Amino acid sequence: MKQYDVLAMFSGGLDSILAAKSVAAQGLAVLGLHFTSPFFGHPDKIAGWSADYGLDIEAVDVGPEYVAMMDARPLHGVGKGLNPCVDCKILMLARCRELLGVYGAKFIVTGEVKGQRPMSQRRDALDIISRDAGVRDVLLRPLCAKTMKPTPMEESGLVDRERLHAFGGRTRKPQFRLARELGITKFPQPAGGCKLTEFESAKRYVPVFMHARPATDADFHLANVGRQFWAGAHWMAMGRNREDNETLARLARPGDRLLDVMGFPSPLGLVRALPGVDWNDAALSDAAALLASYAPKAAASGEPVQVLARLVTDAGATGAGSPGETMPWPDGEDRVLTVAPSRATRLGLADVDWEALIPVKKAMFGESQEDDGY
Numbered sequence: 001m002k003q004y005d006v007l008a009m010f011s012g013g014l015d016s017i018l019a020a021k022s023v024a025a026q027g028l029a030v031l032g033l034h035f036t037s038p039f040f041g042h043p044d045k046i047a048g049w050s051a052d053y054g055l056d057i058e059a060v061d062v063g064p065e066y067v068a069m070m071d072a073r074p075l076h077g078v079g080k081g082l083n084p085c086v087d088c089k090i091l092m093l094a095r096c097r098e099l100l101g102v103y104g105a106k107f108i109v110t111g112e113v114k115g116q117r118p119m120s121q122r123r124d125a126l127d128i129i130s131r132d133a134g135v136r137d138v139l140l141r142p143l144c145a146k147t148m149k150p151t152p153m154e155e156s157g158l159v160d161r162e163r164l165h166a167f168g169g170r171t172r173k174p175q176f177r178l179a180r181e182l183g184i185t186k187f188p189q190p191a192g193g194c195k196l197t198e199f200e201s202a203k204r205y206v207p208v209f210m211h212a213r214p215a216t217d218a219d220f221h222l223a224n225v226g227r228q229f230w231a232g233a234h235w236m237a238m239g240r241n242r243e244d245n246e247t248l249a250r251l252a253r254p255g256d257r258l259l260d261v262m263g264f265p266s267p268l269g270l271v272r273a274l275p276g277v278d279w280n281d282a283a284l285s286d287a288a289a290l291l292a293s294y295a296p297k298a299a300a301s302g303e304p305v306q307v308l309a310r311l312v313t314d315a316g317a318t319g320a321g322s323p324g325e326t327m328p329w330p331d332g333e334d335r336v337l338t339v340a341p342s343r344a345t346r347l348g349l350a351d352v353d354w355e356a357l358i359p360v361k362k363a364m365f366g367e368s369q370e371d372d373g374y
């Protein structure tokens with residue numbers, strides 16, 4: 001394992017780049033850690049960032065522990081969406097602390113700037129984050145270090161405090177000036193932010209937190225795909241295009257059912273087997289009828305259609321695929337349902353509406369905190 005002096009939390013945003021480069025400019029070996037989960041992260045961009053900014057960067061998947069944190073309800077609340085920014089930073093910094101020993105690193109840096117964001121970068125929030133993550137003695141915030149008390153890294157001379165910065169508030173001008181000084185000419189493109197801040201994604205997640213007990217990161221990867229339909233705890237995801245269909249086939253796990261209309265071009269449906277949810281024949285036929293209603297030629301035929309339903313038994317094995325599909329499907333037991341295409345199901349499978357979910361969100365996660373304004 002290559003050893004480093006510093007671990008830098010690296011989101012790919014400008015502040016995280018500047019923080020990492022500021023300490024690298026003092027001759028310290030820096031490893032960027034890019035955190036991923038179903039809700040955020042762009043591991044596909046790491047190679048480009050490394051080349052552009054001359055930094056070693058590794059992806060760190062925090063999906064399972066992040067979902068567990070959300071499932072247990074974030075102690076410091078969520079913003080307008082489902083974003084638990086304070087608890088999120090605590091979780092990531094705590095993971096950084098664990099990784100210090102793995103890389104032989106002595107301290108951690110972040111691109112946080114006091115006062116830049118109202119939820120997680122208020123003065124008191126920064127204190128809470130470093131305290132609750134247990135990193136007070138090893139955390140340096142290079143961009144605002146000179147507005148704070150010297151850290152042990154500065155006091156020991158490991159880092160030259162004079163070459164750190166005193167940024168504060170919401171202005172971005174000092175960051176752009178520092179980028180020029182550090183020779184950063186390629187500014188990061190907005191990479192698509194944290195899905196927890198987006199209502200379109202948050203509405204996909206609330207039913208999962210309601211009905212998947214316990215929720216897993218695999219559930220949220222599924223919630224990110226295609227169309228989402230719920231009736232109580234009955235959950236079906238449906239592809240909108242070929243890429244979605246392939247992703248659904250890949251995400252299926254034992255006990256799930258994959259649905260495909262036979263003899264017509266069709267989206268793929270994935271019925272998730274949440275614990276305690278009975279997908280009996282009537283419920284499965286409802287899901288099949290809804291799926292068929294999204295297969296235009298099947299719906300236009302005016303006739304009942306056949307829908308293949310495969311009960312997945314081995315998610316690792318990929319069988320020959322369903323009729324009409326060339327993509328591999330996981331192995332399983334097949335049956336054929338005959339249904340009339342219909343959007344109105346007895347079960348009531350329907351798209352979820354964020355406005356309708358706001359009271360549910362409030363009951364589950366409390367009042368929205370002042371948001372970081374993403």
Ligand code: SF4
Nearest residue numbers: 040083084085088194
């Ligand atoms: S927006 Fe908030 S919850 Fe999302 S990654 Fe950033 S700090 Fe974490």
